[in-house]
Amino acid sequence: MNVQDLIAVDVHVHVEEGADGRVSLPADLMAGSAAYFRAEKRTATVPEIADHYRERRMAAVVFTVDAQSATGHPPIPSEEIAAACAEHADVLIPFGSVDPWRGRAAVRQARALIEQYGVRGFKFHPSVQAFHPNDPTFYPLYEVLAEHGRIALFHSGQTGIGAGLPGGGGIRLKYANPMAVDDVAADFPDLPIILAHPSFPWQDEALAVATHKPLVHIDLSGWSPKYFPPQLVRYANTLLKDKVLFGSDFPVITPDRWLADFEKLDIKPEVRPMILKDNAVRLLGLDHA
Numbered sequence: 001m002n003v004q005d006l007i008a009v010d011v012h013v014h015v016e017e018g019a020d021g022r023v024s025l026p027a028d029l030m031a032g033s034a035a036y037f038r039a040e041k042r043t044a045t046v047p048e049i050a051d052h053y054r055e056r057r058m059a060a061v062v063f064t065v066d067a068q069s070a071t072g073h074p075p076i077p078s079e080e081i082a083a084a085c086a087e088h089a090d091v092l093i094p095f096g097s098v099d100p101w102r103g104r105a106a107v108r109q110a111r112a113l114i115e116q117y118g119v120r121g122f123k124f125h126p127s128v129q130a131f132h133p134n135d136p137t138f139y140p141l142y143e144v145l146a147e148h149g150r151i152a153l154f155h156s157g158q159t160g161i162g163a164g165l166p167g168g169g170g171i172r173l174k175y176a177n178p179m180a181v182d183d184v185a186a187d188f189p190d191l192p193i194i195l196a197h198p199s200f201p202w203q204d205e206a207l208a209v210a211t212h213k214p215l216v217h218i219d220l221s222g223w224s225p226k227y228f229p230p231q232l233v234r235y236a237n238t239l240l241k242d243k244v245l246f247g248s249d250f251p252v253i254t255p256d257r258w259l260a261d262f263e264k265l266d267i268k269p270e271v272r273p274m275i276l277k278d279n280a281v282r283l284l285g286l287d288h289a
C-alpha cells in the first residue's frame with residue numbers, strides 16, 4: 001500500500017456478497033436495511049469494493065459479520081474475504097469476524113485469521129451477534145486480539161439491521177451500549193478499540209469512554225455527517241481529534257456522499273486530514289506496513 005498517494009482511509013466497509021453469491025444477512029434483514037438506508041446497491045463483493053476505492057485513491061478496511069448463532073444465517077467466510085483482499089492489497093485492509101457464541105472454535109478461528117490470513121482487526125456487532133461485549137465468556141477472544149496487537153471494532157448504538165421489521169427482526173439494541181465496551185477497555189488496556197458510528201442514543205457515553213480510555217477510538221460511519229450531534233463534532237475538533245476516524249459503512253452509505261456532507265461539517269481545517277487519513281494510518285500501522 002502506497003500510503004502517501006491515498007487521500008483517505010475508510011475504516012468501515014462491509015463485504016456483503018461472497019464469491020459464490022452468498023450474502024451476509026438473511027433475506028428479510030437485508031431487504032429491511034436496504035430500505036432503511038435507501039441504498040441503491042445493497043451488496044458489494046471484494047473486487048467491487050477494491051475498484052470503488054482504487055478509483056477514488058482511498059483505502060478501505062473491509063469485513064463481514066458472522067452472526068450464525070444468532071440469526072441462523074451462514075456467514076461469508078472471513079478467510080475468503082482476507083484471501084480476496086490479498087489480491088487488492090494496494091487498497092484493502094481485511095478485518096475478520098467470528099461468531100462469539102462458538103466459544104473455543106471462535107478463538108481458534110480468530111487466531112488462524114491473524115496468523116495465517118493477516119487480518120488486522122475484528123468486527124463485532126453486539127446487536128446482530130446478540131452478545132454483551134463485557135461478558136467474560138467472550139474474553140478469551142479479546143485475549144487473542146490483544147496478544148497480537150489487533151484492533152477490536154464494535155458496532156455501537158442504533159442499527160439499520162432489523163429496522164422496521166416486526167420486532168426489529170428480533171434484534172436487541174441494548175447490546176450496543178458503548179458503556180459495555182468501557183469494561184473491555186478497562187480489562188484489556190493494550191487492546192486497540194474502535195467504537196463504530198455515532199452511538200445514538202448513547203453518544204455522550206461513547207465520548208466519555210473514548211476520552212477516558214487511551215486506546216478507544218470512534219469511527220464516524222453509518223450516518224451522514226449532516227446528522228452528527230453537536231457534541232460529537234465538538235469532541236472531534238478538540239479532545240478526540242487524534243482518535244476520530246473516517247468511516248462510511250459502504251455499501252449502505254457511499255464514501256462520496258459521506259465526504260460531500262463532511263465537507264460542509266464544521267471541522268477545523270487542520271483536523272480534517274487527521275480524521276480522513278492520518279489517525280487511521282497510525283492506528284492501523286499502515287506507515288510501516
Ligand SMILES: [Zn+2]
Pocket residue numbers: 012014155196249
Ligand atoms: Zn458496520
